[in-house]
Amino acid sequence: MTDLSNPVPSTPPRSQWLNVWDQFKTHKGALWGGIIFLLIITTVFLGPYFWSLEATHIDIRARNQGPSLSHPFGTDQLGRDTFARMMAGGRTSVSVGLAAMLLALFLGSFVGVVAGFFKRLDGPLMRLTDLFLALPLLPLLLVMMMLFRDPLNAAFGPERGIFILIVGAIGITSWMPTARIVRSDVLALKEREFVLAARSIGTTNTRMITRHILPNVLSPIMVSATLGIATAIITESALSFLGLGFPPDFPTWGRLLFDATDYLQQYPERVFWPGMAISLTVLSVNYLGDGLRDALDPRIRGR
């Protein structure tokens, strides 16, 4: 007999996500990474509403200034406010990172779930993944930029066209790790009893995937999402840095860094801000992913 003197549990029931949050909090690096990443996102997206200077406003008399109260990061060779340009650039860089990550995540989870769940498709889809992994990605990305830039610019306008191109190119070249991880998890899940039970009451395949498989592979997907943002931001900056990304007057962090290298001798501090922004964002996202991996792993959690 169980002890009936206290039939009502003294502690309220805890959801799984509360446990995850408790574990996440113990990882100091991840907590700080998350805070800094949120801070960067809010500054970049909400900052322009509070900062009166436009990123494209040219004030030629105030050019090449150092940091001051009105221009905390100084101004560039045309007198544009570097702080405003950093926020505008960050908006593009972070949006590209998020959008490319979502695309890669969707493709990767789709391929992974389908390959793991349907035995017939496993072989071909995994061979496809292997072939994609053998492609030289950076050269191919550069080639894609060169070839499809003009037609897409003509179709969607210079900024949106290149945005679609960069997001698409990064998305379809970075889904493979997610697909592999998701597939291996799905393969293991398929042998579990709850899937057998669901099967025995006549659950259809679609229902099985959306209701039983997907929620259970959520944690590897979330971890690769954070790491995906980091790689996407770095790739976008690399393309812009090589002069094959966004057009010159359209700021992104990579583009700002590229423009600043021309003034390396005179104003070396100018390369510092965009480079720091890229590195800090990627570092915080990497720490966030590290902590999420620990927090979402039930074997580590609660120890």
Added chain:
Amino acid sequence: MLTFTIRRLVLAVPTLLFISLVIFLLLELAPGDPMAQVPLTVPPDVKEKMREALGLGEPMHIRFWKWLVQFFWIEPQVLVDHMFGTSFSQGDLRVISWQTRSPVMDIVIQRIPQTLWVVGTAYIVGILIALPIGIYSAYRQYSWFDQAGTFVSMVGFSVPPFFSGVLVIVIFSVNLGWFPSIYDTTHVVNDWDSFVVQLKQMIMPVMVLALQITAQISRFMRASMLDNLNQDYVRTARAKGLSEQTVVLVHVLRNSMIPVVTVIALAVPAVFGGAIITEQVFKVNGIGQLLIGAIQANDLPMVQTLAFIFAVLIVLFNLIADVLYGILDPRIRYE
């Protein structure tokens, strides 16, 4: 072991064919005309002849076949001729660059030594730094050294080479003036002084590349050591009374090196890819810079060849990693 190697080799052929097809189709289906630069005053029939001279007149599958023949049959012959003074390739058409009108492979051969020097040195330096760091951080897990190592490798992952490269230029060439910011490839090493100059100009690109390699490999080394340090055979070795040094550096290290060696082999192509950016930062005129230049000049044969060379590197080093793993760890050798 031989059948294992042969099976991997045979599997590599369709992979390479698929990749060459992807690269070919990507360039083929892309909008954009290589004849767009020709002035409008040139009459259409002359334009048509120019198009044929560039090899653009024929259907797609024939051109793909011709490109394969040129790349896999004629270019190796040229290499053999070059080495042994024979004349197999006399009169054969080679892959011609649209930029310089000279054979693509000749230019690539000129550029490869610079890339190999920088990338190769960086790789060796990176590995030599990474292995001791990985071993010691695993041996003293969660010590301050381990924490610092984790932080440094996180930084190495997060700071892209186009920032770390520019940063070291600002610090060491602009402010301190110790090293030149531009890599001079015409520099010839023939005595001690010129060797010092060469060393000085190599330090910065090598350090930038080595930081990334170190970050990656020290993490792998640490994880692999940690897996092995808690194994039963380690306890047995200690129980036998072997010295701590022998236990860690002979018994554990040898077993931990198995996955690390394959990672080292697998990461080589990625380093070549990453060197594209580093070469651009330090103005090293290696194959990475050649690729960027060719892309900007719309030089399709050059781009095709270079992209394919990168693909060959990836497939080759995957193969090497597989075979190495088979040699080092007999357990995974499924015949």
